[in-house]
Amino acid sequence: MDYVPYAVPFFLLAILIEFAYGVIKKNNTYRLNDAISSLFMGSLRSANNLIFIGLGGYVFYLTETYFALWRMDASSPLTWVFAFVVYDFFYYWFHRISHERQIFWASHVAHHQSEDYNLSTALRQTGTGALLTWVFYIPVFWIGVPSYVFVSVASINLIYQFWVHSEHIPKLGWYELLFVTPSNHRVHHAQNENYIDKNYGGVFIIWDRMFGTFKEEDENEACIYGIRGTLNTFNPIWANLHIYVSIFKDMWNAQNWKEKIHVPFARTGWKPSSLP
Numbered sequence: 001m002d003y004v005p006y007a008v009p010f011f012l013l014a015i016l017i018e019f020a021y022g023v024i025k026k027n028n029t030y031r032l033n034d035a036i037s038s039l040f041m042g043s044l045r046s047a048n049n050l051i052f053i054g055l056g057g058y059v060f061y062l063t064e065t066y067f068a069l070w071r072m073d074a075s076s077p078l079t080w081v082f083a084f085v086v087y088d089f090f091y092y093w094f095h096r097i098s099h100e101r102q103i104f105w106a107s108h109v110a111h112h113q114s115e116d117y118n119l120s121t122a123l124r125q126t127g128t129g130a131l132l133t134w135v136f137y138i139p140v141f142w143i144g145v146p147s148y149v150f151v152s153v154a155s156i157n158l159i160y161q162f163w164v165h166s167e168h169i170p171k172l173g174w175y176e177l178l179f180v181t182p183s184n185h186r187v188h189h190a191q192n193e194n195y196i197d198k199n200y201g202g203v204f205i206i207w208d209r210m211f212g213t214f215k216e217e218d219e220n221e222a223c224i225y226g227i228r229g230t231l232n233t234f235n236p237i238w239a240n241l242h243i244y245v246s247i248f249k250d251m252w253n254a255q256n257w258k259e260k261i262h263v264p265f266a267r268t269g270w271k272p273s274s275l276p
Contacts, residue, residue, distance in 0.1 A: 001148070003155040011162055015119045018166060022118075029167050035120040037234040041110060042123030044236070056134025060150075063141040074146040083145045084153045085204070087137075091157060092207040094136035095200040103264035104132060106243035113239055115226035117189055122165035127240040157202045165189075171217070180205050183217045190223035228269075250275065 015035075022028040072079040098108035110126040140150055161180070163169075169182040176184060180201045188199040198215035201207045208214035217223070231239060247264050254260045255274035263272065 001152050001155070003152065004158055007159050007162070011119070011123060014162075018119050018168065021168060025168075027168070029116055029118040030120065031116055033234050034114055034116050035118070037236060037239070038114055038120040038124035041127065041236045041239065042125050044125060044127035044240075055130065056137070059134065059138060060141050060147060063138055064147055067142055068144045069142065070144045072144045072146060072149070074149050079146070079149060080153065083140070083149045084156070086140060086143070086145065087150065087153045087157055088201065088203045089207060090136055090140060091202040092200050092204075092211075094133065095202065096211075096213065097136075099197050099200070100268055101264075102243070102247055102266055102268050102270065105268045106247060106264075107132065107240075109227060109243050110240050112189060112227050113231050117165060117167050117186060117223070117225045119162065119165055121189070122162045127236070128244075160203050161185075176205070176216075178206055179203060184208075184214070186223045187215050187217050189225050191226060191228050192221060192224050194218070194221060195223065 019028070019030050022030065072082070095108075098104040107126045107128045110128075111121075111124050114121045114124055137150070137154075141147070164180055164182045164185040166182045167186065171183045172181050175181060180199070180203055184199045184205055187195045190196065195215055198213050199205065199208050200213055205214065231242065233239070250272060251260045251263045253275055254263060254272040259272035259274060263270070
């Protein structure tokens with residue numbers, strides 16, 4: 001079951017509460033145009049889900065039905081705990097590659113464009129992610145996680161990520177060691193040289209600690225949010241497409257086929273040597 005639609009009213013209420021709190025504390029983290037843009041882009045998630053189901057659903061079905069190593073019991077609490085942890089593990093790698101490779105960054109960049117950091121930023125979702133996202137989760141079905149459990153834990157994972165998009169919540173002591181928090185996720189959204197490309201976990205920060213991508217928030221270095229290079233628009237269509245356009249231009253203008261083919265799979269920011 002996808003629990004996200006049931007959580008949306010609580011998301012909107014939390015946004016209003018955070019806005020009011022910021023105003024009262026004279027530390028408002030919202031701009032109206034940016035928040036509206038984020039919310040509109042969040043509404044694209046429904047269309048995104050249809051694509052996810054269409055492209056990935058059939059592959060998931062085939063994997064679960066014919067290629068699963070074994071079938072886990074959906075009624076067992078152990079299955080749910082296992083699936084929750086395994087999903088977050090694969091989410092870590094999907095999220096990391098979404099930052100490190102251009103074709104995946106072209107989709108994920110939409111979530112990082114806001115120069116504000118608040119709960120509305122959490123709802124700023126890509127409209128193109130479902131084109132490739134599903135590929136990363138095929139192994140979850142291969143190892144036997146039932147589709148019902150997969151959809152459920154995936155939505156719980158996403159719901160958890162909502163609250164960490166806030167500047168008003170300080171570090172949380174021992175909790176920071178194991179879980180994604182507002183503090184370590186602020187680092188993830190920052191474009192500072194010391195912070196960029198860090199803290200990819202969805203629920204658990206332990207993956208980042210294990211694979212060398214963890215960075216603690218430094219009280220002496222404020223996070224600078226947004227992406228490198230200016231977007232200069234709140235247009236949600238262009239926000240979703242501008243990196244794809246840039247990739248296409250580089251492929252078109254590259255002087256040899258090797259570089260043309262390499263462009264979408266290169267490290268984010270890479271340019272063909274034949275281009276100025």
